[in-house]
Amino acid sequence: MKNQSAVFYRDINSAPSLIVRGAGVYLEDATGRRYLDGNASAGVVGIGHGRTEITQAIAEAGEKITFVYGGTFTHPWQEDLAKAILGIAPHNMEAVYFVSGGSEANESALKLARQYFVECGKSQKYKVIARWQSFHGVTLATLSLSGRTSWRSLYSPYLLQVKHIFPPYEYRCPLCVGKGGCSLACADDLERAILLEGPETVAAFFAEPIGGTSATGIVPHPDYYARVREICDRCDVLFVADEVLCGYGRCGRPFAIQHWNVEPDIMTLGKGIGSGYAPLGAMVVSEKVLEPFRKGSGRFVHGFTYSGMPMSCFVGLKVFEIMEREGLFERAAVVGRTLFEKLQSLAQRHRVIGEIRGKGLLVGIEFVTNQETREPFMKESGFAARVAAAMRQRGVIVGIGIPLANFGKDGDHIQISPPFIISERDIDTIVNTLDESLAEVTASIRKEDQI
Numbered sequence: 001m002k003n004q005s006a007v008f009y010r011d012i013n014s015a016p017s018l019i020v021r022g023a024g025v026y027l028e029d030a031t032g033r034r035y036l037d038g039n040a041s042a043g044v045v046g047i048g049h050g051r052t053e054i055t056q057a058i059a060e061a062g063e064k065i066t067f068v069y070g071g072t073f074t075h076p077w078q079e080d081l082a083k084a085i086l087g088i089a090p091h092n093m094e095a096v097y098f099v100s101g102g103s104e105a106n107e108s109a110l111k112l113a114r115q116y117f118v119e120c121g122k123s124q125k126y127k128v129i130a131r132w133q134s135f136h137g138v139t140l141a142t143l144s145l146s147g148r149t150s151w152r153s154l155y156s157p158y159l160l161q162v163k164h165i166f167p168p169y170e171y172r173c174p175l176c177v178g179k180g181g182c183s184l185a186c187a188d189d190l191e192r193a194i195l196l197e198g199p200e201t202v203a204a205f206f207a208e209p210i211g212g213t214s215a216t217g218i219v220p221h222p223d224y225y226a227r228v229r230e231i232c233d234r235c236d237v238l239f240v241a242d243e244v245l246c247g248y249g250r251c252g253r254p255f256a257i258q259h260w261n262v263e264p265d266i267m268t269l270g271k272g273i274g275s276g277y278a279p280l281g282a283m284v285v286s287e288k289v290l291e292p293f294r295k296g297s298g299r300f301v302h303g304f305t306y307s308g309m310p311m312s313c314f315v316g317l318k319v320f321e322i323m324e325r326e327g328l329f330e331r332a333a334v335v336g337r338t339l340f341e342k343l344q345s346l347a348q349r350h351r352v353i354g355e356i357r358g359k360g361l362l363v364g365i366e367f368v369t370n371q372e373t374r375e376p377f378m379k380e381s382g383f384a385a386r387v388a389a390a391m392r393q394r395g396v397i398v399g400i401g402i403p404l405a406n407f408g409k410d411g412d413h414i415q416i417s418p419p420f421i422i423s424e425r426d427i428d429t430i431v432n433t434l435d436e437s438l439a440e441v442t443a444s445i446r447k448e449d450q451i
């Protein structure tokens with residue numbers, strides 16, 4: 001056997017750094033190098049790394065129950081966590097279905113929406129609509145929902161026929177050019193799609209209330225979701241809010257959709273709900289959706305072996321307790337404002353910053369070669385990847401966004417989404433590191449004559 005790792009890494013030709021410790025917002029590798037986790041490890045670790053309070057409690061909990069199968073039994077941790085989540089969810093929500101992550105949550109929601117209409121006696125309703133530049137997961141059904149072209153193309157022969165509409169991406173919106181701002185034409189695009197498909201065939205509309213990994217920090221117009229809700233109600237289509245990344249305190253409220261005061265029919269959760277201490281996701285279901293099941297078959301034809309896994313639910317409860325005790329469902333609103341203001345001041349000096357957007361601690365920064373014309377960097381320049389690499393060199397990790405301009409071919413953005421516990425000093429570290437890294441990368445790009 002060759003003297004190399006036996007792990008199938010995402011990048012087969014280069015092993016990632018070997019992390020041996022994590023505490024708070026920091027990770028440490030085997031050589032003793034520390035990294036500030038500026039994207040909370042893909043938006044997961046809301047409460048921060050290394051909370052021994054949780055890991056020690058897991059050992060005690062394991063003396064009581066390790067596993068029960070959800071098709072046969074329930075257990076107190078699942079019961080208590082479901083109640084806790086409903087306590088912070090929109091008022092119309094009535095029950096929680098636990099799974100192991102975000103893709104499973106969205107896959108479950110897709111199937112629930114379909115069965116809902118069958119229970120309602122409308123079995124011709126099965127089609128689904130989502131948005132371009134969205135991300136809902138990597139399973140074939142959830143990749144079909146996702147409007148991330150670069151991840152879809154390889155698997156397109158297997159994908160479901162999901163219709164995609166315009167995202168509410170005002171910075172590069174072809175629908176509101178020359179209209180002095182958002183005209184809600186992107187929301188009306190939902191109605192157009194439903195009418196073209198035939199409302200009697202459409203079951204659900206999926207959307208991330210605030211853009212996540214595909215188009216980080218895209219915050220729709222204040223009236224966008226009221227319009228979406230009204231269209232869905234009128235056309236008898238379920239509205240599924242994917243809160244996997246933007247929910248659970250990340251945007252400064254328990255759920256991002258609460259910024260719009262709109263009640264979805266189903267919400268999907270992942271990432272922060274387990275905060276990286278256990279694989280956990282959930283589908284939160286409204287009374288309206290449950291009702292026909294109660295009166296009908298009484299059974300959702302679905303279920304993963306690990307749905308409601310005791311250890312994951314136990315961890316979910318501990319995470320919830322910490323989030324409540326430390327005010328972390330709201331803290332991102334305050335800290336995010338500080339981060340935002342500091343980033344805004346960078347935009348004065350760095351002409352490559354096109355837009356800084358987001359809410360709470362979900363911030364996207366889009367780069368351009370010209371602030372006035374919003375000309376993107378060409379794909380070949382790899383600008384965002386170079387900025388992220390320069391920041392990493394200085395010990396700060398940020399996420400790299402996908403191209404958003406020229407039909408998903410060019411353009412760059414990065415994602416800053418640290419743990420909710422981040423201190424003001426660490427926010428300064430992120431901003432100062434970005435400042436230095438932008439100066440370095442811009443200078444080298446200038447030498448290459450790209451700006």
Ligand SMILES: Cc1ncc(COP(=O)(O)O)c(C=O)c1O
Nearest residue numbers: 101102103135136137212244245
């Ligand atoms: C909005 C959103 N939905 C779904 C998913 C998929 O979640 P998971 O990777 O846990 O399956 C992600 C992951 O990044 C996400 O950001």
